[in-house]
Structure formats: structure tokens, C-alpha cells
Amino acid sequence: MGDIFVLAEHRRGELREVSLEMLAAASSVAPQLGGKITAILLGSGVNSFAEKLAGYSDKVLYVDDPLFAEYNSEKYQLALSDLISRYQPELVMVPHTTQGVDMAPALAVELKMPFVADVAGLSFEGGKLQPVRTYYQGKINADFAFKGKPPYLITVRESSFSAGDPSKQGTVEKIASPLKEDIQYRKFVEYIEAVVGDVDISQAEILVAIGRGLREEKNLSMIEDLAKSINAVIAGSRAAIDAGWLPHDRQVGTSGKNVKPKVYIAIGISGAFQHLAGMKAAKTIIAINKDPNAPIFTVADYAIVDDLFKVVPKLTEKLKELRA
């Protein structure tokens, strides 16, 4: 009783960091739950990942089967459903990533598991585990409690826990593949790399990033002036890219690029977690937003709470003056 299952995530020969973050989260609640931590790994030729995960868990259960070479929601669901039914863990953690959200809700329905999505924190209230999540793009927090019987299922938001150092020596156990033959309904076809554009925003020293707050494409000229005055490259939030204001390779965030410039100026960007994940490592962050509660300010070094249309032109003018 009280055991925790953590589904490790990997892709194209790389164990993804979120796996270790979830194991750290599991370690933080394992004493209260009074159980052991088991990392679940599904793949092909993943021995080295199993060894690595053992440094962070009490046990690693892994499937090594060419049929699991690529992620496939239906195969993953089948394997997890089987393992959960057999081992009856108390808590199952799946990453809230494009892999995890493509599978976990279906698993929850299948096994009738109490389920909370996009968990960014774990707390205890009266001895009971309470997952914490956000609503309204980070403006509100919510505490949840599980009703009914375990196993409980959560999807865990990336970068909300910090991966620890390896401090365990878990046992590594290879288990039989739950698949005898390939499934027919959903098939992985191929990966397609992101197109490479003319500039690589991840290499830029200074980034001026725009969001939906810019309102219209024609306002870009104001941003170009600012960027020119400090030799910056222009990037954007997903909303700015979806609107067609900037090419795809300029998107900052989980589904775009991670950037780490010396200076990041966020203009009219609210700071959804998918955006923050891609830019919070910047050395200095300057945020201009008229909403004082915008989550972008949680990572900013300098906060300008005001109308961007009033501030930006003046900022450009002053910068030009001072740098002349």
C-alpha cells in the first residue's frame, strides 16, 4: 500500500527531464504515503534509462520491446492499465506533456481512477494528499482531494518540481511486454523536424518578445524600432505566432523554443506556464503588461505595469538617445 508509480518519459533516445522531476515529487510525498517509488519505463533498447531511473526510485519496472520503440497512446494505456491492475499503487504520476495528456485521461476513464490534471504542487491536509493546480492561466490556485478508492491518477506539469540528485539504488526489473503483436487502430508514422528559419532565437543575446497584447500586426513596426535600437531579435508568444505576426521559429515556450538571452523584454505577454517554461532562464527579464496580476511578473526582474502603447515608443526614443 501507498506505492507510487511514475511513468518515465523519453523520446528519440533521450530520457526527458520531467521524469526526474516527477520522481523528486514522488520522493517528497512518499514518506507520508508510506510506500515505495516505482518508475515505469516503456520502450525499446532502454536499458541505460532503466539504470539511470534506478538512482531516483526504489524499483524500476521496464518493458523492452521493439513494439514500444515509439510512444503510442494506445500501447501505453494498455501497458499501464495492466501494471496498475496488477500492482495496485496508491498514486500514479504521468507527465502533463504532449505524451501524457494524450493518454492519461483515457486511462482514468478506463480504470475509473480519481484524476486531477496539470498538477503543479502536492500538499497534505489532515493526512490526505491534495494535488494543487491552477486555473485561468495561473491567476487562481485550486486544492483538490481524491474521493473514492485509489489508485489515484495525476498528470504533473513540467518544471514545477526540481529534479534531485541520484540518491537511491533501486532494483531494476524487466517485465514481459503486454503486446503480442502490433496494434491496428493507431499507428506512429514518423517525426518531422521543426523548420529552421533565418534566425535562431535560442542564440540571441537580446530578445524583444511580443504577445497578443500587441493587438494588430501593424503595431509590429513599433516593436521593430525598439528592437533595432538595442540590436535585439524579435520573438513571440504562441498567440503572436498563431495570429501570423511572426514565423513559427520565433515562438518561445514548450511548443516553441527555449531561450536564455541576456535580456528578455516581454511585451503584452500574460505568462502562461508554457511560455514561462521557455524563457524563465533568461538573465534579466523586463515585463511590460497593463495587468498587475499577469503571471509574467512572477519571473520578471523589472516590472512595468502600464499600457505598452504608451511605454514602448518612449522607451525606444530614450534608448536611442542614451546610446547615440
Add this chain to the structure above:
Amino acid sequence: MKMFVCIKRVPDTSEADVKIDQTGKSVDSSRFSFGINDADNYAVEEAVLIKEARGGEIKFLCIGPKDSDVVIRMSLAKGGESAVRIEDPRINQKDPLQVAKVLAAAIKREQFDLVMTGCMSADDSNMSVGVALAEELGVSHAAMVKSVEILDGKIKVKRELEGGLTEVVEMSLPAVITIQTGINVPRYAPVRGIREAQKKELKVLKLEDLGLAEEEVSEAGSRVELMKLYIPVVASNAEMIQGTPDEKAEIMAVKMVKGGLL
């Protein structure tokens, strides 16, 4: 191609002050402005594009109050034959699995080839309803879809993964896909369409009409419980730049140039 598209009316809270109401479990939405959920708008467009290219039928589904009719009629104005709105105060909209169960009950009564949802609702952001819905319907699914190609009895989709990587997946139909923003360029509703939309069928259903029992979809019947909402403690270390807009710009420019930030 018989399609269902799930659309949700959501508040635009990107600039709004979000306040928790007296219950401590919901927010005061009296001052919000509402519209169609961003991702759902792209799903509507994708369905209309498929219909224009291959023919077929589109039905919109929405769980929500009467006010949702605005977004439903707007979608009908772009294309689609009919809509169903499910309005029942007993439905627990905070549980994505229960929302999926209600949507599934409405879809199951008919034949279908393709169901589309948005990949995420802007207010609740569970990223869960579509995938749970597929399981309820017993069909395949793919989440975060950025391109759709209909083949013979099959569908080939591109899923958008982290870091701009794309995964191509093939599935047999019927299937559920969750649409990611940016998949197309949503059109504005044409004036003629807006007029025609008023005449299209919009059925309003309750749990009984769907053959659902209250405990399957109510808060009491949920396997999780929302304990409380609260405003997060913002651990901002940011230096607040004070003054008029001009003064703020000047202070910031000086810090950037003289303070050696650049």
C-alpha cells in the same frame, strides 16, 4: 463525413482581475467578457474546411447556459447544420471526466466519423476532455493536432510535440482529435451565414434526454473534490518601475544602458 465539434464558452481573463466568490469554490464571473474558447474556434474552422473539401455534416455540441447560444450561432454561421446545447445545473463542469461523459452521451446516440474538441479550454485548461471522450466512445484519438488529412476510412494527423517537433499518426475512423491553435486561419462569420444560422436547429437537452443519471455527472458523483480556490501568493522579486508611462520608459532605458543590462 459526419462530424461533431465540441465548443465551449469561456471568459476572457487575460486582462481581468479574477476574484473568488463567497462559496470559495468558484470565481465571480459577473464582470467577464465571454467568447468561444480559442482552440475550439480552430476546431470549428477545421470541420468547415473538411466539409467544404469532402462534403458531410457538422453538429456542434456545447455544455453551458443559454448565454452560450451566441458562440453556437456564431459557429453555425460559419458552417454546420445543427447544434445541441446541454444545459443542466447538475453537471459538474469542474471535472473533465464528467464533462466527457455528458458529451459522449450526446454523441453516442448518433452515427459519427470524426469528433473534434479543442486541445485545451482557456479557463479550466485540463487538456483532458477530448481524450477522455474518445475512451467513453470506445474509439481512437490523437491530441494536439496541427494538421488533418482524411484518407479512406482512416485519418492521418500531425501532432505538435514539445520543441516544435511534429509526430505523424494514422488512425482508423471513427476517431476523436483535439485541435491545437494555429492549425488554420479561422474565418469571420459571413453576414449571410449569421442570418441563416438563426434558422438552424439548436436543441437544448437535459440529463434525462441523454439517459444519464445525476450521480454519474454531478459533483457528488465525481471521484475528486475541489476543496478550495485561492489567489496564489505571487513570489515576485521584480523591481516595480514607478511613475507616468514616460517616466517608466526613461527609468528603464537608463537602467538598461547605464546599468549595464545590455
